[in-house]
Amino acid sequence: MGGDLRMSIDSRYWDRDFETQPWAWIESWQAQQLATMLETLPQRSELYREILAGAGRRIGLRGYWVSRGRLPTLDMLETVPFTTKDTLRHAQQDTPPGRPLGSQQAVPQEYIVQIVSSAGTTGRPVFCGLTRHDQEIWNDAAANAFWTAGLRPGDVVAHLAGQPPGASGWPFADGMRRLGAAVIWLAGGSPEQLIERLPALRPSAAMTTTAFGVQLAEQGVSGKRAADLGVRKLLAFGEPGLSEPGVRRQITEGWGVSHVRDMMGLAEVMAGMWSECEDTSGMHFSAARYVIVELIDPETADRVPWADGARGEAVYTTFDRDATPVLRYRSADHLEVTGTRCSCGRTSPKVRCLGRAADRLVYKAVTVFPTAIRSVVLRRFGDVLEPHIRIWKETAEQVRFDRPIPLEVEAKNGVDNGRRQLLAEEIGEAVREELRVKVAPVLMPSGTLSRGRDTGALVEVRPTADPDGDGSPADLKQTAGHRG
Ligand SMILES: [Zn+2]
Numbered sequence: 138m139g140g141d142l143r144m145s146i147d148s149r150y151w152d153r154d155f156e157t158q159p160w161a162w163i164e165s166w167q168a169q170q171l172a173t174m175l176e177t178l179p180q181r182s183e184l185y186r187e188i189l190a191g192a193g194r195r196i197g198l199r200g201y202w203v204s205r206g207r208l209p210t211l212d213m214l215e216t217v218p219f220t221t222k223d224t225l226r227h228a229q230q231d232t233p234p235g236r237p238l239g240s241q242q243a244v245p246q247e248y249i250v251q252i253v254s255s256a257g258t259t260g261r262p263v264f265c266g267l268t269r270h271d272q273e274i275w276n277d278a279a280a281n282a283f284w285t286a287g288l289r290p291g292d293v294v295a296h297l298a299g300q301p302p303g304a305s306g307w308p309f310a311d312g313m314r315r316l317g318a319a320v321i322w323l324a325g326g327s328p329e330q331l332i333e334r335l336p337a338l339r340p341s342a343a344m345t346t347t348a349f350g351v352q353l354a355e356q357g358v359s360g361k362r363a364a365d366l367g368v369r370k371l372l373a374f375g376e377p378g379l380s381e382p383g384v385r386r387q388i389t390e391g392w393g394v395s396h397v398r399d400m401m402g403l404a405e406v407m408a409g410m411w412s413e414c415e416d417t418s419g420m421h422f423s424a425a426r427y428v429i430v431e432l433i434d435p436e437t438a439d440r441v442p443w444a445d446g447a448r449g450e451a452v453y454t455t456f457d458r459d460a461t462p463v464l465r466y467r468s469a470d471h472l473e474v475t476g477t478r479c480s481c482g483r484t485s486p487k488v489r490c491l492g493r494a495a496d497r498l499v500y501k502a503v504t505v506f507p508t509a510i511r512s513v514v515l516r517r518f519g520d521v522l523e524p525h526i527r528i529w530k531e532t533a534e535q536v537r538f539d540r541p542i543p544l545e546v547e548a549k550n551g552v553d554n555g556r557r558q559l560l561a562e563e564i565g566e567a568v569r570e571e572l573r574v575k576v577a578p579v580l581m582p583s584g585t586l587s588r589g590r591d592t593g594a595l596v597e598v599r600p601t602a603d604p605d606g607d608g609s610p611a612d613l614k615q616t617a618g619h620r621g
Pocket residue numbers: 414415416421479480481482483
């Protein structure tokens with residue numbers, strides 16, 4: 138009962154020594170771990186043997202981890218090339234017998250005990266392997282994240298969203314159990330089943346995607362609302378939503394909880410890495426014992442120092458990973474640093490997620506995230522709109538828009554016609570003014586937009602009207618195919 142023991146020592150932290158060390162000390166310690174890892178990685182990973190050999194000349198010149206006379210620093214990372222999702226996809230293209238993870242696999246197959254899938258919202262998912270050791274460190278880091286978010290041994294957690302093979306599925310459940318909480322797996326059940334079954338089990342906490350949390354908060358089922366579940370702690374993940382005050386307020390009120398925390402991780406790196414403490418002023422990095430996080434300028438790829446208000450793309454290096462290590466993995470998640478000190482005493486930087494790669498849109502060379510559009514729309518018009526938007530794309534791959542981005546919003550019931558007519562125009566202007574992109578807003582009746590449960594998608598692909606010319610819409614065909 139590690140959790141109980143730790144709680145009796147200090148109930149605030151999962152890993153007190155580490156979480157309260159000066160961040161500079163942690164980065165220096167990480168640099169030493171990295172230097173050690175880089176010496177052996179090429180022997181066990183075909184992928185990184187090639188990547189590091191390609192960079193060998195530069196690395197040799199800088200010689201950070203071969204010159205024993207000086208302590209390594211994380212500056213050594215500047216000589217290491219980036220890894221992207223495409224790098225991993227390519228590495229996993231050929232999977233000969235014994236190598237289900239292709240050239241990224243850095244241990245023999247018999248040591249791998251679990252394979253986790255990345256979210257596959259754009260293109261083929263990539264997979265990552267876990268050895269027993271990897272599983273243990275994932276569990277420890279996830280337990281740290283859940284502890285930071287306020288879960289404790291004795292909590293009974295309703296796990297409401299997440300697919301078992303993904304990071305928020307099985308690995309999250311393992312992390313909660315590692316901490317000493319009891320997990321009720323209800324992800325995949327219908328909202329009706331949830332509301333019916335949960336109260337008798339008396340869950341003290343719930344874990345959900347932000348989108349599904351909002352859906353349960355506002356809709357309820359068969360006359361019962363989320364607040365009737367008696368949940369006292371709500372943890373949300375999977376979408377950058379809780380940093381928007383409107384969304385947070387809706388969950389707080391709809392669930393009748395004041396304890397609401399945001400979390401984030403990434404299957405390609407580690408399931409649980411970021412988590413909000415009781416200060417609720419951004420997510421701490423809770424995986425520093427196993428993962429290096431850097432911030433880079435997404436355009437120039439220069440490293441960005443951790444400073445209040447700094448923005449950049451998160452880049453991760455796993456220096457303690459057996460099966461599928463990554464060096465400088467470009468997450469394409471865009472973060473803003475909300476603080477480098479905290480009242481809780483943790484020293485890791487705090488961030489909020491501005492947007493995730495899969496969601497990025499480009500309107501005439503200006504990058505914008507759907508969450509930023511939602512944020513502007515709800516902040517300016519939240520009194521007359523429901524907190525849901527939908528953006529339409531023509532294809533799943535579409536990133537660029539040359540014409541105004543199609544946007545649907547929901548007017549609240551009771552908003553009169555005169556107001557509705559003006560709204561579309563005002564929303565278009567507000568978005569153009571703040572984000573420098575054009576949208577084409579359409580007002581929908583309250584309750585018409587879908588509330589995604591596992592993806593929380595704000596962007597959907599518009600069903601093709603009739604691609605084959607045979608008179609049946611493509612989306613109906615697909616539905617029929619699934620049923621058949
Ligand atoms: Zn804190």
